[in-house]
Amino acid sequence: xxxxxxxxxxxxxxxxxxxxLNCTSSDRNFQYFWWYRQHSGEGPKALMSIFSDGDKKEGxxxxxxxxxxxxxxxxxxDSQPSDSALYFCAASExxxxxxxxxxxxxxxxVQP
Amino acid sequence: xxxxxxxxxxxxxxxxxxAKMRCxxxxxxxxxxxxxQNKNNEFKFLINFQNQEVLQQIDMTEKxxxxxxxSNSPCSxxxxxxxxxxxxxxxxASRGTGGPxxxxxxxxxxxxxxxx
Numbered sequence: 001x002x003x004x005x006x007x008x009x010x011x012x013x014x015x016x017x018x019x020x021l022n023c024t025s026s027d028r029n030f031q032y033f034w035w036y037r038q039h040s041g042e043g044p045k046a047l048m049s050i051f052s053d054g055d056k057k058e059g060x061x062x063x064x065x066x067x068x069x070x071x072x073x074x075x076x077x078d079s080q081p082s083d084s085a086l087y088f089c090a091a092s093e094x095x096x097x098x099x100x101x102x103x104x105x106x107x108x109x110v111q112p
Numbered sequence: 113x114x115x116x117x118x119x120x121x122x123x124x125x126x127x128x129x130x131a132k133m134r135c136x137x138x139x140x141x142x143x144x145x146x147x148x149q150n151k152n153n154e155f156k157f158l159i160n161f162q163n164q165e166v167l168q169q170i171d172m173t174e175k176x177x178x179x180x181x182x183s184n185s186p187c188s189x190x191x192x193x194x195x196x197x198x199x200x201x202x203x204x205a206s207r208g209t210g211g212p213x214x215x216x217x218x219x220x221x222x223x224x225x226x227x228x
Contacts, residue, residue, distance in 0.1 A: 104152070
């Protein structure tokens, strides 16, 4: 079973609209989460991290973490066609390695 | 922008052939990770290094996989005898050791391996 689950698998929003992506962890050891974005032909690039309960805002992007339910979300305000990409939620595994455990991603399409 | 360099970008091998890919981590980043991303977007952690030492590795898929990060040379990941199931995007990432406890990992563009 995936330790990090994302929904929806794909999402289409109009330009200027709001995109909402969801992520749930099944492992309570995971306390630190990242959102990564991957455009076609590129490697993933970090958008933001979150480890405190509540909201964290960076420009048009807002992440929300609920530690009790291990639910993380990402909201993209005023979506642009350049936001069309694969979005991954990743949890940092605690310990010396701190490797990332990724979900299967959400494909976002922003329609001009 | 990430300065993790991966070569080659594309690699095509026949079954049973060796496949070798290289990674130059971002300057000043002593921790290097290798991940495999398959066509279903599943990420699989393979191995990571701090400087030249292995921190953690998976069972290296029946010992066909080997990796190293020698000093003053690129890191490398090699598959001794490629199988069709090894076809994937191989991503190298690096991070520093200072700063926040869970520092950002910076990814390269990946090496796309196709095993025919």
